[in-house]
Amino acid sequence: MEKEIQNGAYNGRVMTEEQMEILRKQIAVYAVICEQLVLLHNSLSPFHPFSSGMRPMVGGYFDPMGASPSSSRISTRHRWTPTSTQLQILESIYEEGSGTPNRRRIREIATELSEHGQITETNVYNWFQNRRARSKRKQPQTTTENGQADDVTEERRSCGDSGGLESYEHILFPTPDLGIEHLLSIGKFLES
Amino acid sequence: MEKEIQNGAYNGRVMTEEQMEILRKQIAVYAVICEQLVLLHNSLSPFHPFSSGMRPMVGGYFDPMGASPSSSRISTRHRWTPTSTQLQILESIYEEGSGTPNRRRIREIATELSEHGQITETNVYNWFQNRRARSKRKQPQTTTENGQADDVTEERRSCGDSGGLESYEHILFPTPDLGIEHLLSIGKFLES
DNA sequence: GCTATATGAATGAACG
DNA sequence: CGTTCATTCATATAGC
Known part of the structure; x- marks a missing residue:
């Protein structure tokens, strides 16, 4: 069975594969950032915490993608x-x-x-x-074939409790000062 | 990880009230954005959702700030x-x-x-x-024979039409190249 | 459904 | 400096 999505020659979508990948990564990043930020926010603003509305995973908010038309297979071919x-x-x-x-x-x-x-x-x-x-x-068993050939083969696997985002871990702030108003407008847009 | 912020524990921190307010706003905005983005992410990447145990403890080979000092824990990383x-x-x-x-x-x-x-x-x-x-x-990644590397200035590669996502494009495609990585770094930065 | 394996991709380090 | 090696991460597929 081949990959369902193949190479080029298909589209009709307004985003390229690369763009999709970028989108996905950024989404993941923002998601991680958010977790920390919510905590930070709550610690700074104990009077009006975000926790009330911050129930993304368990639903109960409003189903965003439930009725979306093109949500069938957004092709995760990365x-x-x-x-x-x-x-x-x-x-x-x-x-x-x-x-x-x-x-x-x-x-x-x-x-x-x-x-x-x-x-x-x-x-x-x-x-x-x-x-x-x-x-x-x-x-590697060309010369030292017999005997001690099989030492450590797959052993470091146990320590792999990675958070899953290590490979992106190289950079710093996107812009020295991301305007709040800009961010706020985005936030408001997302709310509606 | 624990937040020892709260009252009294000012370790020589110097933030004005205005700065604090700005910080709080940005945090709030990011939190809102994140809420939506987590949902989006899950819809795009059903294989590794952030929902459950989302542990962004990425490069946790050893503690950077020495909260858990000493010992032979750190000798496992080569x-x-x-x-x-x-x-x-x-x-x-x-x-x-x-x-x-x-x-x-x-x-x-x-x-x-x-x-x-x-x-x-x-x-x-x-x-x-x-x-x-x-x-x-x-x-030379671009296969297009455009030749002549496009100088990376401040030009945004906004791809114009993108369905209902045009409002995001400032944040989703901040820079053609290293957008994501920058953002991820923030996420990691916030962890510590 | 879950874990196990195969393999593309990322990146620190080494080589010439 | 450019290229290559070694290790690890990420993910798609297969097997339980």
């Missing part, structure tokens, strides 16, 4: 997946022994593969990187 | 990961355009950042190198 054709080409190139595709080569490959589906140079780059790393890790 | 505070500083320094930090500058930065978490000069050096390299590679 991760590129090579098509079978692309994979074949990639594999064959990988096996050619040109272990290290240069930047030019990457570009060539990307250009070639773009005829078989949506792809970017970054995708190609990542694919080769991952391919190589994976091969190395899976088959 | 790769340095900048804390949110460190990242903010690094980003701001990077954006200052100071270009190539000298050894001396590196040392200064490292010294400053060491107050916000474990860091070495090598970390700082690597960070700047990677940051620059990454930025450079980001440009």
